[in-house]
Amino acid sequence: MRRDLTLVIVLWAIVSIVSVGVAVFVMDPFPAVGAEESELIDEAFMVMTYMGAPVFAIVIAVLMIALWKWRASGPPAEGEDGPPILGTNWFPKAWLAASAVLAVVVMIYPGLTGLAELREDDTAEMRVEVTSVSWQWLINYPDHDGIRLSSGAGDEMVLPAHTRIQFDVEALDILHSFWVPAFRQKIDAVPGQTTVLYTTVTETGSYEDDVAYRIQCAELCGLNHTDMAMKVRVVERDEFDEWVAAQHASAAKVR
Amino acid sequence: MPAIARAPIVQGLIFGIVGFLIGIAGTGLVRVAFLGRDGGDWWSTDLSWTIGYPVALVGWLIGVGGWRYWGREWFGGEVDQYEMKGWQRYFGFSPDHKVIGIQYVVTFTLLFLLSGLTVMLVRYELAQSGLQLFNNDTYNAAMSFHGITMVAVAVAILAGGFGNYVLPLQIGAQDMAFPRLNALTFWLVPPVAILLVTAVLMGGWETGWSAYPPLANLQTKPGQVLFNLAVITFGLVSILGAINFLVTVIYERAPGMTWGRLPIFTWGIFAASLIAFFFTQAFAAGLAMILFDRVLGTSFFNASGGGSAILYQHVFWFYSHPAVYVMVLPAFGLILEILSHLSRKPLFAYRWAVGGMIGIVALSGVVWAHHMFTSGMQDYLHAPFLVLTELISIPTGLIFLAAIGTIWAGRLWVNVPMLFALGFLFNFLMGGITGIYLADVPTDLFLHDTYFVVAHFHYTIMGGEIFALMAATYFWFPKMTGRMYSERLGQLHFWMMFIGFQLVFLPMFDVGIKGMNRRVADFPSAYDDFNLFITLSAFFLGASFIPFTWNLVVSWIRGPKAEANPYRASTLEWQVSSPPPEHNFPEIPEVVGPPYPYGQPDVRHVPGPAGAAGAPAGGGGGGGG
Numbered sequence: 007m008r009r010d011l012t013l014v015i016v017l018w019a020i021v022s023i024v025s026v027g028v029a030v031f032v033m034d035p036f037p038a039v040g041a042e043e044s045e046l047i048d049e050a051f052m053v054m055t056y057m058g059a060p061v062f063a064i065v066i067a068v069l070m071i072a073l074w075k076w077r078a079s080g081p082p083a084e085g086e087d088g089p090p091i092l093g094t095n096w097f098p099k100a101w102l103a104a105s106a107v108l109a110v111v112v113m114i115y116p117g118l119t120g121l122a123e124l125r126e127d128d129t130a131e132m133r134v135e136v137t138s139v140s141w142q143w144l145i146n147y148p149d150h151d152g153i154r155l156s157s158g159a160g161d162e163m164v165l166p167a168h169t170r171i172q173f174d175v176e177a178l179d180i181l182h183s184f185w186v187p188a189f190r191q192k193i194d195a196v197p198g199q200t201t202v203l204y205t206t207v208t209e210t211g212s213y214e215d216d217v218a219y220r221i222q223c224a225e226l227c228g229l230n231h232t233d234m235a236m237k238v239r240v241v242e243r244d245e246f247d248e249w250v251a252a253q254h255a256s257a258a259k260v261r
Numbered sequence: 262m263p264a265i266a267r268a269p270i271v272q273g274l275i276f277g278i279v280g281f282l283i284g285i286a287g288t289g290l291v292r293v294a295f296l297g298r299d300g301g302d303w304w305s306t307d308l309s310w311t312i313g314y315p316v317a318l319v320g321w322l323i324g325v326g327g328w329r330y331w332g333r334e335w336f337g338g339e340v341d342q343y344e345m346k347g348w349q350r351y352f353g354f355s356p357d358h359k360v361i362g363i364q365y366v367v368t369f370t371l372l373f374l375l376s377g378l379t380v381m382l383v384r385y386e387l388a389q390s391g392l393q394l395f396n397n398d399t400y401n402a403a404m405s406f407h408g409i410t411m412v413a414v415a416v417a418i419l420a421g422g423f424g425n426y427v428l429p430l431q432i433g434a435q436d437m438a439f440p441r442l443n444a445l446t447f448w449l450v451p452p453v454a455i456l457l458v459t460a461v462l463m464g465g466w467e468t469g470w471s472a473y474p475p476l477a478n479l480q481t482k483p484g485q486v487l488f489n490l491a492v493i494t495f496g497l498v499s500i501l502g503a504i505n506f507l508v509t510v511i512y513e514r515a516p517g518m519t520w521g522r523l524p525i526f527t528w529g530i531f532a533a534s535l536i537a538f539f540f541t542q543a544f545a546a547g548l549a550m551i552l553f554d555r556v557l558g559t560s561f562f563n564a565s566g567g568g569s570a571i572l573y574q575h576v577f578w579f580y581s582h583p584a585v586y587v588m589v590l591p592a593f594g595l596i597l598e599i600l601s602h603l604s605r606k607p608l609f610a611y612r613w614a615v616g617g618m619i620g621i622v623a624l625s626g627v628v629w630a631h632h633m634f635t636s637g638m639q640d641y642l643h644a645p646f647l648v649l650t651e652l653i654s655i656p657t658g659l660i661f662l663a664a665i666g667t668i669w670a671g672r673l674w675v676n677v678p679m680l681f682a683l684g685f686l687f688n689f690l691m692g693g694i695t696g697i698y699l700a701d702v703p704t705d706l707f708l709h710d711t712y713f714v715v716a717h718f719h720y721t722i723m724g725g726e727i728f729a730l731m732a733a734t735y736f737w738f739p740k741m742t743g744r745m746y747s748e749r750l751g752q753l754h755f756w757m758m759f760i761g762f763q764l765v766f767l768p769m770f771d772v773g774i775k776g777m778n779r780r781v782a783d784f785p786s787a788y789d790d791f792n793l794f795i796t797l798s799a800f801f802l803g804a805s806f807i808p809f810t811w812n813l814v815v816s817w818i819r820g821p822k823a824e825a826n827p828y829r830a831s832t833l834e835w836q837v838s839s840p841p842p843e844h845n846f847p848e849i850p851e852v853v854g855p856p857y858p859y860g861q862p863d864v865r866h867v868p869g870p871a872g873a874a875g876a877p878a879g880g881g882g883g884g885g886g
Binding site: 007087110112195216231232 | 398476565571609610655663690858859
């Protein structure tokens with residue numbers, strides 16, 4: 007019994023370390039990091055992976071040792087039972103306490119702290135109006151004298167790098183969801199109300215670099231939900247200003 | 262009258278069709294005579310189905326046996342005897358819980374295989390970017406059909422099937438508390454299947470299984486109405502079944518079967534029934550409100566009429582999150598049951614495991630909004646639902662404690678049911694840990710609606726509950742059919758299914774994090790490699806059900822005869838013949854001790870000969886095949 011316990015602790019440690027090792031050195035799951043919030047969320051993801059590793063490992067360790075040491079072939083003979091360990095002692099209480107502590111820890115960090123951080127700043131340097139209608143994205147730049155883009159026309163949403171942006175999201179008909187994987191967060195577009203998402207865009211990037219630079223509808227919206235996407239391009243500030251000027255010029259030409 | 266016309270299913274169909282015609286004719290008459298709606302057209306798909314179907318359902322229930330075996334009695338007539346024997350019993354109105362259990366298992370296994378074949382087509386479509394097999398429309402129909410049928414299978418097959426068959430035996434009862442209600446409940450299931458298949462044949466519906474309005478209100482496809490009617494009917498199945506289980510467990514336990522001596526599988530069914538009883542009506546109400554919006558012109562969910570789309574999500578998830586515990590609590594009970602018998606150990610921390618189940622029941626009702634972190638609901642709801650959702654890991658941890666404590670130092674007979682039970686532990690562990698990412702708001706804002714979610718819930722429901730279902734199918738196969746399955750084919754099935762399952766769903770976590778969203782027919786070609794790999798693995802996983810089906814069909818027909826107690830297990834269902842005699846026990850057994858008295862020579866669950874628990878006792882008649 008004591009030897010088995012030692013073995014399980016050793017296995018537990020090994021599986022935990024290997025799991026964390028895999029998470030750190032082998033896994034490379036994240037798409038392009040296009041916003042400050044992306045860094046926060048990716049970090050929260052990894053923290054949970056580190057916390058999950060020993061939980062995963064304790065069950066795996068017991069499964070391994072059970073299959074290795076206590077495996078029997080064929081039906082049991084008369085009286086060939088395991089020891090009657092009923093678990094009526096202190097152990098379940100300790101387990102309960104440990105799992106409660108773990109649950110409380112993970113809900114505080116990275117949960118509630120991350121939530122607070124995402125919510126603490128409700129100011130922005132620029133506003134973008136995102137209107138969804140089956141099955142298109144319509145982008146409006148109210149700070150730049152009404153530049154209007156639409157996914158139906160094959161436009162790209164262009165944003166300036168290193169800028170905190172407030173997306174005001176609306177739906178004209180049914181539910182859609184505004185999501186740029188490079189920026190991580192998503193928010194539903196709800197008929198009859200305006201939902202808001204703040205994103206601090208950082209580096210430059212485009213759909214050609216990483217498909218995470220796209221608006222993707224993330225709420226099933228019927229027939230062409232699949233195709234309800236729009237490319238996103240994040241450019242440096244001066245390039246963005248040139249783009250705005252060009253948009254104004256071509257709009258003037260049309261007029 | 263020819264014999265075939267007396268067959269319950271035929272009579273049910275005739276009465277059902279007559280009922281449907283009466284319903285739509287009445288609707289049509291009123292529309293033409295009084296309403297002049299749509300230019301006085303007698304037919305309106307939404308309205309005609311909404312009124313025709315309930316009348317058809319009543320006709321079906323009357324025809325299939327509700328009158329002959331039940332209703333006639335009230336009006337002073339003689340009810341028919343249940344005269345059918347052998348295989349024919351399974352096609353009739355039988356109040357025997359063992360017949361009903363097999364009816365559920367076979368019906369939902371067929372639905373499971375049909376839905377599995379559908380998803381093979383879905384995976385074929387997703388093997389590469391672009392559209393191959395489907396267009397956007399048919400893809401949505403196939404994906405939605407897969408979703409709702411698998412949800413129905415997951416809700417009903419363990420409780421309805423194995424709960425019905427095993428629970429009365431385990432508690433020493435002769436049948437369920439309400440046998441005729443039990444039969445009636447089962448016969449509500451075929452209309453559900455017929456409606457869903459008809460909906461697909463009529464072009465399907467677009468909303469997945471979750472039916473979010475306003476899309477569900479506004480889409481013109483008639484399949485949406487059939488879907489709503491089907492799911493409301495299915496909700497009725499769930500509620501009536503739950504009432505029957507609750508009353509049976511409370512009132513029909515054998516002498517000496519105290520709450521502290523209940524086998525853990527029975528506890529799992531009891532806990533799941535509590536949830537089904539309390540919460541199912543929310544889902545049914547939500548779907549009824551959609552029907553009202555469509556047919557009666559209300560505006561529960563239309564913003565333009567003062568309604569709210571988010572309201573539906575609250576109502577829907579208020580049931581649909583607890584529903585995952587309706588699926589999984591019986592699986593917990595089942596796995597602990599099998600681990601105890603096949604490790605030949607008493608269930609470790611039995612009372613804590615039961616406490617865990619009740620804890621899950623209690624918490625299940627207060628976590629629903631974690632499905633809505635991105636929905637635009639009130640911002641102040643995020644933190645409390647994050648906290649409450651994380652709490653549910655604590656009672657679930659007790660289930661895992663009981664599992665690993667039970668296999669500790671046991672004598673593990675690693676046969677097919679044991680393999681599936683251990684596979685369940687691995688898969689549910691993965692599903693549970695990845696659930697944490699979806700409970701914490703920051704990561705959920707990212708991962709919601711991606712393939713990460715798809716992988717997570719398949720790990721809990723398919724890797725969890727369906728693995729438990731397979732464990733149950735093999736474990737109780739000798740009891741239910743009187744024949745043994747092939748161990749070798751079963752092991753082949755397990756390894757194909759276990760490996761195939763990991764190869765399908767592990768990469769889905771990754772591609773989800775990389776930005777692939779769910780419920781799409783097409784995706785950027787950057788995800789091509791992942792999806793081709795997943796599709797090939799899915800075909801391998803699908804192929805694992807060939808040895809499964811072959812094994813069970815052939816073994817049922819001509820497998821070797823099974824002993825009463827092939828596992829030398831201690832609980833009551835193993836103390837009677839395989840299959841059990843007609844009223845289960847020649848005389849009502851007396852329970853004298855805990856359910857899993859392994860390793861304690863002086864302790865018994867039921868009085869029996871000396872030696873280890875589980876020697877056949879009180880045999881009874883030799884099977885009724």
